Amino acid sequence: MALEAILIGILCYLGAxxxxxxxxxxxxxxxxxRPLVSGMLVGIILGDVQTGIIVGVAVQAVYIxxxxxxxxxxxxxxxxxxxxxxxxxxxDKGPEVAVALAAxxxxxxxxxxxxxxxxxxxxxxxxxMALEKGDERGVYLNxxxxxxxxxxxxxxxxxxxxxxxxxxxxxGFMESLPQxxxxxxxxxxxxxxxxxxxxxxxxxxxxxxxxxxxxxxxxCIVFLKLNMVALVVVGSLLALIHYNYKPEPRSTGMMKPGDxxxxx
Numbered sequence: 001m002a003l004e005a006i007l008i009g010i011l012c013y014l015g016a017x018x019x020x021x022x023x024x025x026x027x028x029x030x031x032x033x034r035p036l037v038s039g040m041l042v043g044i045i046l047g048d049v050q051t052g053i054i055v056g057v058a059v060q061a062v063y064i065x066x067x068x069x070x071x072x073x074x075x076x077x078x079x080x081x082x083x084x085x086x087x088x089x090x091x092d093k094g095p096e097v098a099v100a101l102a103a104x105x106x107x108x109x110x111x112x113x114x115x116x117x118x119x120x121x122x123x124x125x126x127x128x129m130a131l132e133k134g135d136e137r138g139v140y141l142n143x144x145x146x147x148x149x150x151x152x153x154x155x156x157x158x159x160x161x162x163x164x165x166x167x168x169x170x171x172g173f174m175e176s177l178p179q180x181x182x183x184x185x186x187x188x189x190x191x192x193x194x195x196x197x198x199x200x201x202x203x204x205x206x207x208x209x210x211x212x213x214x215x216x217x218x219x220c221i222v223f224l225k226l227n228m229v230a231l232v233v234v235g236s237l238l239a240l241i242h243y244n245y246k247p248e249p250r251s252t253g254m255m256k257p258g259d260x261x262x263x264x
Contacts, residue, residue: 001163001164002164003161004046004162004163006160007048008045009082009156009157009163011032011042012078012079012082012156012159013151013152015028015032015033015038015081015082016028016033016078016155017029017078018116019148019151029078033080035056035057035060035063035080035085036053036056036060037103038056038082038085039052039056039059039079041054042089042189043056045242046090051089052085053176055088055095055098055099058096058098058193059080059085059088059099061193062102062192062193063077063080063106064199064200065197065200065203066196073110075109076106076112078155079109079112080102080106083105083158083159084098084101084102084106086163087105087162087187088102090163090166096187096188099193105162116154119150120150123146123147124143126138127139127142144145147167201214205210213235216238217235220234
């Protein structure tokens with residue numbers, strides 16, 4: 001299990017917000033750290049791709065609308081994407097419990113993220129001191145090398161410990177929990193994806209009448225049992241009807257009846 005824990009720990013570092021190796025944020029934060037992608041990768045490493053994708057989809061729904069303005073994060077998505085999903089797969093308790101674990105670990109991960117920012121400010125101070133002395137090597141080490149080593153240690157070590165020891169004890173720990181706790185985790189894990197979708201709809205829908213299209217899709221999936229291909233066709237038809245046959249907006253520059261044109 002040590003090799004699997006090492007690989008997941010390396011992926012956790014490569015997908016971190018401040019890791020530059022995979023085309024900056026493009027390949028790391030915006031690709032590897034998406035739970036849908038990391039769930040598949042962690043599932044491949046742990047030998048259960050199907051469960052990894054199922055857990056990744058459930059966790060992705062929770063954080064689908066999460067934004068990080070100015071580096072301020074309500075939850076550390078990096079720890080959600082790797083150690084949390086790995087523990088969710090290893091627990092073998094279904095995606096609902098995995099979502100509850102991910103939410104808990106993601107919030108706890110913000111503590112480590114903020115600690116890393118504090119350490120980086122210290123490295124920046126040392127780089128400023130080296131710059132005043134004209135020490136180019138010191139500037140490079142304190143602005144590029146040491147912060148990345150700090151980032152690696154604060155990502156790799158917690159992930160390795162969680163996956164390596166979690167693989168041994170997670171099942172026994174989950175079995176020791178009272179049924180009430182497991183039931184609560186199942187309920188919360190089922191609600192959180194709906195909260196994520198609701199936040200996304202709040203961001204993208206400006207007119208509440210557009211919610212009717214979301215409800216149509218919900219009915220097609222839940223009650224009519226349509227697959228994704230059929231749902232795409234239905235959605236395309238609704239989009240065509242909406243944009244081709246919607247009423248034209250009233251022009252604010254039109255003259256009202258009885259208004260007389262001013263003469264100059």
